[in-house]
Amino acid sequence: MKHLTTILAAVLCAVCLSGCEEQKTQEQIDTYIASNIIEFNYKGHKYLLYKQSYGKGGVGGIAHDPDCPCHKEGGEE
Numbered sequence: 001m002k003h004l005t006t007i008l009a010a011v012l013c014a015v016c017l018s019g020c021e022e023q024k025t026q027e028q029i030d031t032y033i034a035s036n037i038i039e040f041n042y043k044g045h046k047y048l049l050y051k052q053s054y055g056k057g058g059v060g061g062i063a064h065d066p067d068c069p070c071h072k073e074g075g076e077e
Contacts, residue, residue: 045070 038049046065052058 039065 036050036052038051040047040049046068048063048065049060050063051060
């Protein structure tokens with residue numbers, strides 16, 4: 001009986017400590033990422049600005065939008 005109690009206690013601890021955090025769906029992740037992207041124009045070109053800040057830090061970047069009209073005209077200026 002002592003072994004059964006020990007095993008049950010170990011299983012209970014493992015279940016409780018493993019966490020029950022809800023996993024985010026891909027749609028939720030995509031929505032969150034999209035909320036951090038800003039589209040803007042500069043000198044006739046379209047750019048995408050990604051900016052995410054947390055605490056005292058953050059990440060960010062700028063990319064020339066692949067849907068920019070200059071790509072349809074046969075090349076980048």
